[in-house]
Amino acid sequence: MITISIMLATIMQTLDSTIANVALPHMAGGLSASQDQITWVLTSYIVAAAITTPVTGWLAGRYGRKTIFLISIAGFTASSLLCGMSGNLFEMVCARLLQGVFGAALVPLSQSVMLDINPPERHARAMAVWGMGVMLGPILGPTMGGWLTDNMSWRWVFLINLPVGILSFLGVYFYIRNSATKILKRFDWFGFSMLALAIGLLQLLLDRGEQQDWFGSIEIRLEAIGAVIAFVYFLLHTATDSGDTFFNTKLLKDRNFVTGLAFYFLLGLLLYATRALLPPLLQNLMDYPVTTTGLVTAPSGLGTMIAMLMAGRMVGRMDSRLILALGFGLTAVSLWQMSEYAPQVAQWNIIWPGFIQGMGIGFTSVPLTTMTFSTLDRHLRSEGTAIYSLSRNIGSSIGISVMQTLLVRNTATMHSSLAEHITPGALATGHYAFANTFDLSTTTGMAALNSILQNQASFIAYMDDFRLMFWMTLLSIPCLWLMREKKAENPVSAEDKDVVIAAAE
Secondary structure (H helix, E strand, C coil): CHHHHHHHHHHHHHHCCCCCHHHHHHHHHHCCCCHHHHCHHHHHHHHHHHHHHHHHHHHHHHHCHHHHHHHHHHHHHHHHHHHHHCCCHHHHHHHHHHHHHHHCCHHHHHHHHHHHCCCHHHHHHHHHHHHHHHHHHHHHHHHHHHHHHHHCCCCHHHHCHHHHHHHHHHHHHHHCCCCCCCCCCCCCHHHHHHHHHHHHHHHHHHHHCCCCCHHHCHHHHHHHHHHHHHHHHHHHHHHHCCCCCCCCHHHHHCHHHHHHHHHHHHHHHHHHHHHHHHHHHHHHHCCCCHHHHHHHHCHHHHHHHHHHHHHHHHECCECHHHHHHHHHHHHHHHHHHHHCCCCCCCCHHHHHHHHHHHHHHHHHHHHHHHHHHHCCCHHHHHHHHHHHHHHHHHHHHHHHHHHHHHHHHHHHHHHHHHHCCCCHHHHHCCCHHHHHHCCCCCHHHHHHHHHHHHHHHHHHHHHHHHHHHHHHHHHHHHHHHHCCCCCCCCCCCHHHHHHHHHHHC
């Protein structure tokens, strides 16, 4: 019963990382939001979860794991209800922020409970069950989100969490005993607050920059100044405080760890940016029904799960850098295939690149995590996992914002470029039906022509985004050899494998 209860909470949290993606175009209409504004629904959740995750261990030790678990489940369920009831974009973003804050603790706490209720000899089996639950959410998310949006409403993408959350809450309340609180070292609230403020202001700058004319706007300038000041305070505090700081500078002395942070940042950028771009492309420009969109994007999660199982067996038997190169190579191939899409692309050509990208992500995450922590001192690994997870979440939120900004800007640029070639003379020399349909002397003809130009410009902008991510992935592969293989005299012990698995997930 404990396993069922905590796995319900885990699946509920991981499901929300992908279930909303396919519903974004419908949500944009329901909330009167533009295409770039609606991505705040994704980035607000990711940023809130990223900022809150590092506090989970301290809160559980201070107030008891069961207490924090119950508060997290109740808060996540209540904020899901608020998401489903939102009447405008502001209410939705606020509710998603709350979802991220409360949901951040669910996955790490569920793993901790699974390890505690199973003896050491069953930890591998318990982590297999837990890992399958973690992967089940991203796999089911697109399909379930598409079906709910098509047959009911996009609001049910969030309301579906209510029965799951209630069952999980009752199970945790009745079957889990509260762990004894223990005296912990002080938590560096100042350092944490400064870093959280810097990340939040940076995200706000990226999300609103395109609408506010970037640094031509006082708001954007203030956000940029605030982010820089907060980050400088964080750096100075970390470098000069002799006590326990939020970020342990000893982590920077390990080359594998620093390099791993950079690659995990890139991995988050590629994964979530692609998942944010594909559904609007398929629905808005290719006229895919929302259910079909969910079905053709779901195999990406399946590919990740298969590759992670394979990579787990390959690590230790061959050079991990070769496995990483395979993962990044597959990801690059998939992005190149996406950059070659045409408006009449077949469904199979959507499914196959997504599956390949999923396998690329799976082949990357396991060996990357293993190498990142293989040379790190054991007493630094707990702190390292929090920073490691934070790097991926920051990469995810920044990736979505930057790619969406480039999409909007490139669409406008391409629209102007295409319009330069449209003249009455050019139309007159074309086919008779074509010339009459787009008669520039009529309002209807002008509107029809502008709609065609806008669709073509948007499609080219999407392809430019995929091509940019392709080059980023391809050019990063040689940098993999900056990491070094684990030394034989510094093996990862059995108990440390749990830390590695946690960081990977």
